[in-house]
Amino acid sequence: MSENTPNLSVDQAFDLSDTDIADLCDASESAILDGGGFGWLKPPPRDLLERYWRGVLLVPERELFVGRYDGRVVASAQLVLQPRNNEAQNRIATITTNFVAPWARGHGLARDLAVACERSARQHSVRFINLDVRETQEAAIQLYETLGYERWGTNPNYAVVNGKTIAGHFYTKSLRGGSRKKGRKK
Numbered sequence: 001m002s003e004n005t006p007n008l009s010v011d012q013a014f015d016l017s018d019t020d021i022a023d024l025c026d027a028s029e030s031a032i033l034d035g036g037g038f039g040w041l042k043p044p045p046r047d048l049l050e051r052y053w054r055g056v057l058l059v060p061e062r063e064l065f066v067g068r069y070d071g072r073v074v075a076s077a078q079l080v081l082q083p084r085n086n087e088a089q090n091r092i093a094t095i096t097t098n099f100v101a102p103w104a105r106g107h108g109l110a111r112d113l114a115v116a117c118e119r120s121a122r123q124h125s126v127r128f129i130n131l132d133v134r135e136t137q138e139a140a141i142q143l144y145e146t147l148g149y150e151r152w153g154t155n156p157n158y159a160v161v162n163g164k165t166i167a168g169h170f171y172t173k174s175l176r177g178g179s180r181k182k183g184r185k186k
C-alpha cells in the first residue's frame, strides 16, 4: 500500500464517540452544501444535526453504518427495517441516506456502505430492499443500478428543490441467501 492510499473501512455503528459525531456532522454539512444532502437543502443548526445522528442510534428499526477514511467518519448509510408489528412487510427493508463527504468520494465507500446494508439485511432474513433517489442524484443512480437495483417507477412529483419540481426514481432488489442475524437493537 502506498503512503497516499487512504485507510478505508465500513462498519455498523452501535455507539459513536463525540469526535465521531462531530466528524459525521462535518461530513453531513459538506454533503448538504454540495447539493447532495439527504432531504436537507441547507445545513440545519449544528445542535440539531448532532441530535439527529444521536437519535438514529436509538431507533430500534434503524441500523447506522459509517464509512471511515484514515479513521475519521466521512460517510454513512442507514438500513431501515420494519417495526415488529408490520409482519406483512418484515421481509422488506430500505436503504436511505447513503452519502459521502465530497472530498472523500470516488474511493468505493458508498458501494461498501450499500453492500454492508445488504449483508445485514440478509442476516435479518430480509428478501427485498427498496430505495428511492432524486433524478438529479446521478452518481447514486449509477451506484444502485450497478449493484443490481431495478427501477420500477418514477414519481414526477418527488421533491421540490428551490421551487423546481424534481422527479424521483424508485428501485427494488431481491436478496438471495445469507444467514440469519440474532436479534436487533433493543
Ligand SMILES: CC(C)(COP(=O)(O)OP(=O)(O)OC[C@H]1O[C@@H](n2cnc3c(N)ncnc32)[C@H](O)[C@@H]1OP(=O)(O)O)[C@@H](O)C(=O)NCCC(=O)NCCS
Binding pocket: 031, 035, 036, 037, 038, 096, 097, 098, 099, 100, 101, 104, 105, 106, 107, 108, 109, 110, 111, 112, 133, 137, 138, 139, 140, 142, 143, 146
Ligand atoms: C452517491 C455517492 C454516495 C457516491 O459516493 P462515492 O463514495 O463517491 O461512491 P463510490 O466510490 O463507492 O462509487 C460507487 C459507484 O457509484 C457510481 N458513481 C460514483 N461517483 C460517480 C459519479 N461522479 N458519476 C457517476 N457515477 C458515479 C459508480 O457506479 C461507482 O462505481 P465505479 O467506481 O465502479 O464506477 C456520493 O456521490 C454522494 O454522497 N452523493 C450525494 C448524496 C446522494 O446522492 N446519496 C444517495 C441517495 S440518499
